[in-house]
Amino acid sequence: MPVKSTTRYAVLGLLAIKPMSAYELVKFSNETIGFFWNESYGNIHRMLRKLEYENMIFLIQDLPSGRRKKTYTTTEKGHQQLKAWLQKPPEEIILRDELLLKLFMSEQEDITQMCMILQQELEEMTKGLAILNEVHREIEGMDQDQTRKAFWLLTLNYGKSYAKTRQTWCQEAIDQLNQIERTKFT
Secondary structure, X not given: OOOOOOHHHHHHHHHHHOOEEHHHHHHHHHHHOOOOOOOOHHXXXXXXXXXXXXXXXXXXXXXXXXXXXXXXXXXXXXXXXXHHHHHOOOOOOOOOOHHHHHHHHOOHHHXXXXXXXXXXXXXXXXXHHXXXXXXXXXXXXXXXXXXXXXXXXXXXXXXXXXXXXXXXXXXXXXXXXXXXXXXXXX
């Protein structure tokens, strides 16, 4: 079964939070949902044109200050489509994790390299967790609707839990592979 693109709902949802230009939308996306949802500028720009054509969003500003800045917001039709999508259960998660694929395909002679890759991943998760903790503090300090803030913090807490679990798993994998490497010489 083909997976349906949810880019439209990501764009509609972000524009429902606040009106934005394409550039602002990409920046806001990277700063908020970028830890679990990535869209290229090109995809977002194409989706904005498509949603505008479908009357799901509309242009509220076109300021010719230097560069043209087109700011969009959702229409009632776009808001209703977003609400209908929110009511449906999510599509099946399709996990594509290159680290797991490499680990599965590795052999005895790959242990040292895999330990290095796992160590890099462990360090990336540590950096990511520090960023998520900072974002958590920022959200706590925002003057924002309490319900929206609660949803954002729940999403953020998932990311923090994922990072902590992946950190633990990486360290356990490194320890196991090092044990296999040590027993190879005994």
